[in-house]
Amino acid sequence: MSYAPEAAQAGTAPGSWRERLRRRFGAWIKRRIPPARSVTLDQRRIFIMPSRVGVFFLLCLAVMLLTAINYENNMSYGLTFLLATLFIVAILHTYANLAGLGVHAVLARAAFAGQQTEFDLRLERGGRRPRFDLRLAWPESNEQRINLIDADSEVLRFYCPVGRRGWYHPGRLLIETTYPLGLLRCWTWVDLDLQAVVYPQPLASAELPGQAAEAGSGGALPVPGAEDFDGFRDYRGGDSLRHVHWKGLARGQGLQSKLYAAHAQSDRWLSWEAFAGLGTEQRLSHLCYWALDFERRREAFGLRLPGVEIAPGSGDGHRDQVLTALALHGVERSA
Amino acid sequence: MKANEQIPRNALVWILLGMAALLAPHITRLPLWVVAVYGVCALWRLQIYRGVWPFPKRLVKLGLIVLAGTGIWLSYGSLLGLEPTVALLLTAYAMKLLELARRQDAYVLLFLGYFICITEFLFTQDLLIVLYSLLTVWLVTAALVALHQGARAHIRLAPLRQSGVMLAQAFPLMLVLFFLFPRIGPLWTVPVKTHAARTGVSDNMSPGSISNLSKSDAVAFRVSFEGDIPPKAELYWRGLVMSRLQAGVWSSFNYYEVPAAERRAAPVATEGEPLRYSVLMMPTQQNWLYSLRYAESAQAGVMQAPDYRLFRPVEVEEQYRYTVRSWPDAPLAPSLSDWRRLAELRLPADDNPRTRALAQQLREGAGSDAAFVEAVLERFRQQPYIYTLQPPLLGEHPTDQFLFDTRRGFCEHYAAAFVTLMRAGGVPARVVAGYQGGEVNPVNRTVIVHQFDAHAWAEVWLDGEGWRRVDPTAAVSPSRIEQGLEQALAGEGSFLADSPLSPLRYRGIDWINSLRLRYDALTYRWQSWVVGFNSENQLQILQRYLGELTAQKFVLILLGSGLLVLGPLGIWLMRARRGPAMDAVTREYLAFCARLARLGLQRGPGEAPGDFARRAAAAQPANAEVVATVTRLFEQAQYAPAGTMQREAAQRIRQSRRRLRPR
Numbered sequence: 002m003s004y005a006p007e008a009a010q011a012g013t014a015p016g017s018w019r020e021r022l023r024r025r026f027g028a029w030i031k032r033r034i035p036p037a038r039s040v041t042l043d044q045r046r047i048f049i050m051p052s053r054v055g056v057f058f059l060l061c062l063a064v065m066l067l068t069a070i071n072y073e074n075n076m077s078y079g080l081t082f083l084l085a086t087l088f089i090v091a092i093l094h095t096y097a098n099l100a101g102l103g104v105h106a107v108l109a110r111a112a113f114a115g116q117q118t119e120f121d122l123r124l125e126r127g128g129r130r131p132r133f134d135l136r137l138a139w140p141e142s143n144e145q146r147i148n149l150i151d152a153d154s155e156v157l158r159f160y161c162p163v164g165r166r167g168w169y170h171p172g173r174l175l176i177e178t179t180y181p182l183g184l185l186r187c188w189t190w191v192d193l194d195l196q197a198v199v200y201p202q203p204l205a206s207a208e209l210p211g212q213a214a215e216a217g218s219g220g221a222l223p224v225p226g227a228e229d230f231d232g233f234r235d236y237r238g239g240d241s242l243r244h245v246h247w248k249g250l251a252r253g254q255g256l257q258s259k260l261y262a263a264h265a266q267s268d269r270w271l272s273w274e275a276f277a278g279l280g281t282e283q284r285l286s287h288l289c290y291w292a293l294d295f296e297r298r299r300e301a302f303g304l305r306l307p308g309v310e311i312a313p314g315s316g317d318g319h320r321d322q323v324l325t326a327l328a329l330h331g332v333e334r335s336a
Numbered sequence: 337m338k339a340n341e342q343i344p345r346n347a348l349v350w351i352l353l354g355m356a357a358l359l360a361p362h363i364t365r366l367p368l369w370v371v372a373v374y375g376v377c378a379l380w381r382l383q384i385y386r387g388v389w390p391f392p393k394r395l396v397k398l399g400l401i402v403l404a405g406t407g408i409w410l411s412y413g414s415l416l417g418l419e420p421t422v423a424l425l426l427t428a429y430a431m432k433l434l435e436l437a438r439r440q441d442a443y444v445l446l447f448l449g450y451f452i453c454i455t456e457f458l459f460t461q462d463l464l465i466v467l468y469s470l471l472t473v474w475l476v477t478a479a480l481v482a483l484h485q486g487a488r489a490h491i492r493l494a495p496l497r498q499s500g501v502m503l504a505q506a507f508p509l510m511l512v513l514f515f516l517f518p519r520i521g522p523l524w525t526v527p528v529k530t531h532a533a534r535t536g537v538s539d540n541m542s543p544g545s546i547s548n549l550s551k552s553d554a555v556a557f558r559v560s561f562e563g564d565i566p567p568k569a570e571l572y573w574r575g576l577v578m579s580r581l582q583a584g585v586w587s588s589f590n591y592y593e594v595p596a597a598e599r600r601a602a603p604v605a606t607e608g609e610p611l612r613y614s615v616l617m618m619p620t621q622q623n624w625l626y627s628l629r630y631a632e633s634a635q636a637g638v639m640q641a642p643d644y645r646l647f648r649p650v651e652v653e654e655q656y657r658y659t660v661r662s663w664p665d666a667p668l669a670p671s672l673s674d675w676r677r678l679a680e681l682r683l684p685a686d687d688n689p690r691t692r693a694l695a696q697q698l699r700e701g702a703g704s705d706a707a708f709v710e711a712v713l714e715r716f717r718q719q720p721y722i723y724t725l726q727p728p729l730l731g732e733h734p735t736d737q738f739l740f741d742t743r744r745g746f747c748e749h750y751a752a753a754f755v756t757l758m759r760a761g762g763v764p765a766r767v768v769a770g771y772q773g774g775e776v777n778p779v780n781r782t783v784i785v786h787q788f789d790a791h792a793w794a795e796v797w798l799d800g801e802g803w804r805r806v807d808p809t810a811a812v813s814p815s816r817i818e819q820g821l822e823q824a825l826a827g828e829g830s831f832l833a834d835s836p837l838s839p840l841r842y843r844g845i846d847w848i849n850s851l852r853l854r855y856d857a858l859t860y861r862w863q864s865w866v867v868g869f870n871s872e873n874q875l876q877i878l879q880r881y882l883g884e885l886t887a888q889k890f891v892l893i894l895l896g897s898g899l900l901v902l903g904p905l906g907i908w909l910m911r912a913r914r915g916p917a918m919d920a921v922t923r924e925y926l927a928f929c930a931r932l933a934r935l936g937l938q939r940g941p942g943e944a945p946g947d948f949a950r951r952a953a954a955a956q957p958a959n960a961e962v963v964a965t966v967t968r969l970f971e972q973a974q975y976a977p978a979g980t981m982q983r984e985a986a987q988r989i990r991q992s993r994r995r996l997r998p999r
Contacts, residue, residue, distance in 0.1 A: 085513065
């Protein structure tokens with residue numbers, strides 16, 4: 002039942018009618034529910050159909066009706082009709098369980114290829130009515146089941162396995178409910194306009210070409226503690242939390258970062274050219290590995306890619322900048 | 337929809353409650369072991385929930401199913417028929433509990449529950465049972481809701497409330513469907529009740545058969561007359577005519593025992609206005625109907641026997657209503673065919689010699705057949721005969737013994753002895769069995785005839801007059817006919833002696849009696865208008881209110897009533913969700929501000945409560961204190977940990993709202 006509109010399945014021939022149908026449906030739903038970071042569910046976005054259980058229920062009603070007819074039993078007619086109208090009333094209740102619900106994109110966390118990315122979103126109850134039995138899932142993510150009874154909103158986290166470097170689009174988020182009776186399935190597919198950066202998969206190489214002169218760096222082995230305390234400066238966004246001068250903060254000196262001087266004086270450069278002769282992905286993977294390696298050793302480093310140059314630096318912000326540049330090399334900035 | 341969805345504990349509790357409620361009305365019809373199976377399965381499922389016992393293995397389940405089938409077969413003697421089928425269904429239903437692991441199983445179980453509710457209606461559609469079933473439907477629906485409310489720490493009543501609301505909303509549309517849905521006949525034949533007890537007068541009569549019936553306070557039928565109700569003493573409801581005496585048992589002729597020429601009733605000359613009435617009969621599992629003589633029914637499916645009684649070709653399995661016209665004074669069969677005369681005079685040879693002698697002696701002493709009848713009745717009146725529900729047992733020549741020795745008997749003794757005397761004296765006579773009298777319900781002017789009104793009397797054929805009704809019991813105990821069985825047995829105290837709780841025993845207590853009669857009137861209305869609602873009533877009602885019936889009108893009414901019910905419901909549901917989610921304190925604070933706005937003080941958009949309070953104090957000094965208090969409360973509640981003071985703050989803000997003074 003959880004059919005994902007945009008998750009193109011491998012193995013379907015591109016020209017097949019199913020694929021065409023899927024594309025047309027994708028285009029239609031994109032017009033109907035355009036991507037947005039914040040969505041309040043309303044009748045434009047909500048679909049409702051009998052669930053499989055509902056169809057079974059209708060079959061049971063048919064048997065009851067036949068019993069009533071064959072036994073000419075008025076109370077059986079009565080009960081059958083009561084349940085039939087209960088089904089109709091359930092349409093409204095199931096719809097009301099989804100309508101007015103607010104969904105807000107919170108963040109998409111970057112991940113390395115082959116690992117899992119995290120998406121956070123906030124579900125807002127919208128109104129005083131409690132919400133029951135909500136099921137949320139992206140086509141490839143885990144599913145979350147949630148009741149919003151007392152809480153006004155709740156932040157949900159989803160994990161999606163990511164494959165290739167670049168942008169990862171989770172597709173449309175399925176939100177469905179069968180509350181209160183399970184007879185009807187009310188659902189929507191919202192595109193929260195979330196995308197996560199997928200970094201290249203780090204790939205170790207024996208040494209960093211062009212820097213081989215650096216003696217004793219031990220190739221792939223990190224050298225712990227190879228840094229000296231240099232002083233304080235005001236905290237800047239991107240500084241590692243590990244470097245925050247917590248004791249000073251506790252004394253009321255404001256947020257400060259400890260500065261460390263890398264013991265190597267010369268700035269290091271990670272260069273696209275250093276891995277000449279290898280394939281693009283392999284190059285990026287090696288660069289990624291070394292970027293992480295430098296970061297671990299708190300060494301400042303810069304990155305040179307065709308068309309991109311990032312000045313040497315260090316810290317979490319710098320690292321993310323470098324990794325993002327690697328991730329998006331040759332990929333359109335936004336899809 | 338994932339396959340491995342678990343069943344929350346709350347839902348399990350509701351499911352078990354629903355199942356118990358579904359079983360309860362069936363218990364009296366089930367063998368005791370089926371009830372035990374329910375108990376064991378419920379216990380087992382609870383132990384599974386507690387993790388003590390495992391789910392049964394497949395082989396165990398298979399064994400249980402075979403065992404249950406065999407059990408039903410042994411208990412009922414077959415697997416066909418309605419009762420064994422329902423018992424089998426109920427047993428399977430109980431055992432389904434042992435498979436209740438996932439949500440899917442619960443759906444099957446609960447939908448089956450609705451169906452089991454219907455099987456109850458196949459046995460009885462009594463008003464109380466229907467109300468009770470509504471309760472079970474409510475419980476089952478609550479279980480369905482609980483299944484979707486997830487695991488919660490405590491058992492809550494929320495599912496009950498939600499399902500109650502939904503059922504209440506579904507009810508009006510159900511009524512529309514109930515009245516509009518075309519009632520078509522059965523599409524195929526279905527298993528019938530094979531184990532239901534035959535009730536009412538049976539087709540043969542021996543000493544004790546009527547007095548047994550007199551111990552029951554069940555209703556046999558209810559009659560509503562179009563005009564005045566005839567006096568009680570005239571209400572002889574003929575059911576069966578018994579012309580044959582064999583081995584001390586009176587019985588009626590089978591259809592095939594009657595010669596072809598005699599199978600149709602001789603025409604009866606009817607004059608004057610008939611009594612018009614309709615009889616609503618409770619199921620008897622027998623095929624004769626009850627009516628006053630001489631009865632005709634224009635209704636399809638009601639037939640007339642040659643001895644002027646009414647019957648149906650099929651047994652009365654459900655309540656049955658028929659309309660009758662009766663001419664009580666019309667002469668029946670002024671001339672008697674030879675075959676009939678012989679049949680109505682036949683007596684077993686060598687039986688009851690003393691009775692025969694007495695009959696001959698009395699006949700000779702009387703000038704005519706009519707005088708002979710009178711002489712016999714006179715003998716019953718004069719001699720110390722006693723009308724009793726507890727007659728002594730009779731031996732080889734029962735009529736002799738009864739007439740000359742014991743002289744204690746119930747109506748069947750008197751009727752049988754009288755007919756024997758008549759036949760021995762050469763007068764054609766026969767026993768008639770049915771009911772006599774009835775209770776007039778002043779609430780709705782129906783005559784309620786109970787089983788204890790069962791009676792047997794006689795008909796004798798007199799030349800020139802035809803069949804005349806003679807009731808020897810009336811000669812012995814006139815109060816039985818004029819006042820009823822209770823008065824007739826007042827001295828003996830045996831009226832409904834076996835059912836001490838019957839409300840009929842407490843007719844002397846006014847409020848109980850009036851309650852009983854009101855309930856009976858309600859039952860009559862229920863049985864005739866709801867349970868007995870059929871295509872005829874339907875057509876009548878629809879035509880009365882809608883005029884000519886067309887398909888268009890039909891669809892319009894369905895759609896219209898659907899909109900009328902669902903429209904407001906939709907608006908209500910949608911409105912409830914509108915408006916931002918906010919806590920009680922904020923709500924009260926905003927209401928407070930709205931009140932201030934009406935007093936001419938508008939809080940600007942984005943104006944902080946503190947700033948607004950200062951501005952308010954300057955503009956309206958009279959309200960300054962109240963506004964300051966409310967603002968303080970609001971701010972405190974906003975920053976206090978949740979659940980500490982919010983409720984109290986909201987309440988105090990609401991109270992403060994009333995203390996605002998106009999300028």
